Amino acid sequence: MCGCCGRDLPRTTVHELGGTSEVYVCRRCALWMAARIGRR
Numbered sequence: 001m002c003g004c005c006g007r008d009l010p011r012t013t014v015h016e017l018g019g020t021s022e023v024y025v026c027r028r029c030a031l032w033m034a035a036r037i038g039r040r
C-alpha cells in the first residue's frame with residue numbers, strides 16, 4: 001500500500017523511501033515527494 005496516496009499496490013510497484021523504513025510509496029508519489037523535498 002502506498003504511504004502517500006493510500007492506494008493498495010503490489011510490493012513490486014512501490015519503493016521504500018530512503019531513511020524511512022516501512023514506508024512505501026508508488027513511483028509517482030516517490031517522484032512527487034522527491035521533487036517536493038528537493039525543492040526545499
Ligand SMILES: [Zn+2]
Nearest residue numbers: 002005026029
Ligand atoms: Zn502513491
